[in-house]
Amino acid sequence: MPKQVDHDERRRQIGDAVCRLIASRGLDAVSLRHVAAEAGVSMGRVQHYFASKDEMLMFAFELVSERVASRLGAVGADDPAAYLRAVLLELLPLSEAAREEAPVLAAFLAHAVVEPRLGEPLRRGSGEMATWLAGMITAAGGPGDAEREAKALLAFVDGLMLQVLIGQVTAEVAVDLVDHQLSRVLTRG
Template structure:
């Protein structure tokens, strides 16, 4: 009886290998050949699942987004809204190699998105989805400012997180200080206006 191959699982394993290459060697070293070697497969086997490098990269971005959604789903939503929001942001930061690869892939796509609206559209869609999760958390809460539309406030919070994520990519030894700085910035951003 022929062996049954789970195509989705094979693609995920190759996508994970791509993310490991990104962390170790950088985006410029991603190729069908390097990803195949990392995944323990031949280049031809990888090409059965991804015809091009761009197809692999797009899948890696989708995989990174899927992992972020899974981490967000696992966040403890008990407690004050600012505390829960802080947990969400920490879950999105490059504090380990897996999340570091995800942020690096996202940044590579942002660079491509400057010149190609297809890439920009993918990132905008992901931003919108994550923004909706954050806005839903903020909406109706009396623990955060209420003079700003929750979607606008969510965008501000996510832009803050993006900035800290970018800084953490090149200041790995300063994670604790940056987490403290993010907490201060987030508190100021969410603070309800004084009456």
């Protein structure tokens, strides 16, 4: 009986290798040879599943985005303000999973500046996230322009993520800064 091949799992295996390479060595390290070596497969197998480097990068971005969405979906809290705080903290490289994903996300953010194809899903995802956060701000009783505050919080957390990644800000300071910023947003009149 022929062996059943799970093609989706093989693509994920290669996509995971792309993410590991990006996290450890940056986007420039993503090549057919390096990805194949990292995944422990032949270059032919990589080519079978991905026609180009761009296709591998887009797939890796989708994988990381799905993982972040899954982590955010697992966040729970008793009240809207605590829930909002938990979500914002989950976007920072504080947990092991987030520390693995953050360098990949940061590399994609930087690459999106020069690659419009990658910028589009980032813009769309950011817009959806801002709308969702605005709803949370409103539910938590935040006064003022919730949409504007949500966009400001996302920009704040993106910048804070980079500062934590490069060691400019510790995890403890990052949590304190999120608490400070969130308090300011929820009490602003």
